[in-house]
Amino acid sequence: MRWLCVAVDLYIIAPVLIGGALIAKLAERYRLPYPIPLILAGMILAQMMPLGEIYGEVVGLDLIAQLTLAAVLFYAGLTMNVRELRFSLSSVLLLATLGVLITSIVAGVTILMFSAIGLVAYLIGAILSPTDPAALFSVLESGGVHIKRKILSILEGEAVFNDATAVVLVITVFTPFVIPELTVPLPVVFLEFILSMVVGVIIGLGVAYSIGHIINRAGEDTMVSILTATTPILAYGLGELFAPFGLHPGALASVFAGMFMANARHIGVRPLPQKSMRGAMKNVSFAFEIVVFILLGAxxxxxxIVASEGILVLGLVTSALVILLARPVAVFLVTAHDRAMTWKGRFFVSWAGVKGVASAALAAISVSAITSYQIPDYVEIGRMINAIVFIVLMVSLVVQGFTTPFLAKWLGLVEHIDAARELTAQRDATRQALLHLVDMYTEGKIDSQLYSRLKAELEEEIFQLEDELRRLISEKRARLRELEVREEILRAKLEFFKKQYEAGRLDDSAFERQRKDLEAEIEEVITRKNTLAQGGA
Incomplete structure (x- = not known):
């Protein structure tokens, strides 16, 4: 009958995914970081059914966490804007390597100063080192806040690389600190860390090259979607085959597989159908995120947390230390060389390091590894890690998620230019360059090999510009529609007060007060609507 119980349990997965998607959509509409309601939903579901046990028995929490990391990191690499990244590459790479290490150590040392949890403090610091600006960006975009490109490229690039680095750091370096059975000499740990990164790049290149050629031959959108969705699992799985040798390059393999496939021409592969691939991976990675956040709550x-003396206090103290000390120290130190970056930019990057899916997944993987030894002390350590990471994530999402849009405006880091008009000009200029290239080839001024290579580059650039343009136009239309509806609602309220006044149910002073307030609100909405229609922010 075991198979029947599992089959019944599996029926719960579909409602969880559907409900999670609806909750995330509502959160986006009301400008909330979507992980918050998903985690709360998981906590509510846990009171109704043993959701964590169901998933743990059927699949395994650590496996779900690893699949989530693979999908999210691959999608991040696939959608990374390499053209924008060039202008902040040094800062991004330093934040993703030295910055992650500094954050882990500073957080670990400070947590250790306020507690007696030993080397577990460094593991928690490493788990909390990666950032997850996806939820933050959704709040910024839904609120019409477009931060300056350099800052945006740093946050996007850092999120891609530092998540992968943190995975290697947590599994290879800090987990052995907590489990004596896994302890190896420090020089060996350092060598494993470096080799994990090198092997990750090599595997990512090999997977991207192989799957890229297969996708180009497949042709059909269905096959493209299936091949794309399985690529991160393949890259991550191949990387973890090196685990017996102390290497864990799976996360980096997923990232670089995505980056190489997004820039296929540079690895000797014909340009790939980016639109279909990104669409497929967006849905897959989002589904995994829903599951992870709901499971975190469940x-x-x-x-x-309530019964254990000091856990809640330690979680809150850790939140303050990570947000106000460890992250700013890391950002200001590793970006000190960048003279083009102002203190306002550094402060914003420090504050915008919201914690999210990577930390939740790393906590699940670490706790699974620790508790697998079935030692009471290890089980207690696992519960403590889960509790502290949960508290820090909730504090980070609430405090940083809600305040960052206002901070961007206050620091003057919001772009007020018409981004859609600028992108249109860039696209048209690139199209003109493509037409000129065709003319040169037709006139015999360039050979076919050079023509094919340059043509592929220009076509890919046009696709990226049009993809970004479609996103901006969609956001603009949604914001205009929202303002139109707001105006209609305010006019309906004003009309109601007029009827109440004419019927003698409101005196002159009350009606005038309501009329002035509503007319002022309507005027403000009309001004915002006209500004937006003319290309303003």
Whole structure:
């Protein structure tokens, strides 16, 4: 009958995914970081059914976490804007390597100063080192806040690389600190860390090259979607085959597989159907994120947090230390060389390091590794890690998620230019360059090999510009529609007060007060609508 129980349990997965998608959509509409309601939904579901146990028995929490990391990191690499990244590459790479290490150590040392949890402090610091600006960007975009390109490229690039680096750091370096059975000499740990990164790049290149050629031959959109969705799993899985040798390059393999496939021409592969690939991976990675955040809420032991003396306090203290000390120290140190970056930019990057899916997944992987030894002390450590990471994530999402849009405006880091008009000009200029290239080839001024290579580059650039343009236009239309509806609602309220006044149910002073307030609100909405229609922010 075991198979029947599992089959019944599996029926829960579909409602969880559907409900999670609806919750995330509502959060986006009301400008909330979507992980918050998903985690709360998981906590509510945990009171109704043993959701964590169901997933743990059927699939395994650590496996779900690893699949999530593979999908999210691959999608991040696939959608990374390499052209924009060039202008902030040094800062991004330093933040993703030295910055992650500094954040882990500073957080670990400070947590250790305020607690007696030993080397577990460094593991928690490493788990909390990656950033996850995806939820933050959704709030910024839904609110019509477009931060300056350099800052945006740093946050996007850092999120891609530092998540992968943090995975290697947590699994290869800091988990052995907590589990004596896995302890190896420090020089060996350092060598494993470097080799994990090198092997990750090599595997990512090999997977991208192989799957890229297969996709080009497949042709059909269905096959393209299937091949794209399985690529991160293949890259991550191949990387983890090196685990017996102490290497964990799976996360980096996923990132670089995505980056190489997004820039296929540079690895000797014909340009790939980026639109179909990105569409497929967006849905896959989002589905995994829904599951991870709901499971985080479902598996957190609230009774343990409340009953254990000092855990809640330690979680809040850790939140303050990570947000206000560890992250700013890392950002200001590693970006000190960048003279083009102002203190306002550094401060914003420090504050915008919201914690999210990477930290949740890393906590699940670490706790699974620790508790697998079935030692009571290890089980207690696992519960403590889960509790602290949960508290820090919630504090980060609430405090940083809600305040960052206002901080961007206050620091003057919002772009007020018409981004859509600028992108249109860039696209038209690139199209003109493509036409000129065709003329040169037709007139015999360039050979076919050079023509094919340059043509592929220009066509890919046009696709990226049009993809970004479609996104901006869609956002603009949504914001205009929202303002139109707001105006209609305010006019309906004003009309109601007029009827109440004419019927003698409101005196002159009350009606005038309501009329002036509503007319002022209507005027403000009309001004915002006209500004937006003319290309303003």
């Amino acid at each position: 598996t957190v032991d609230l009774n343990f």
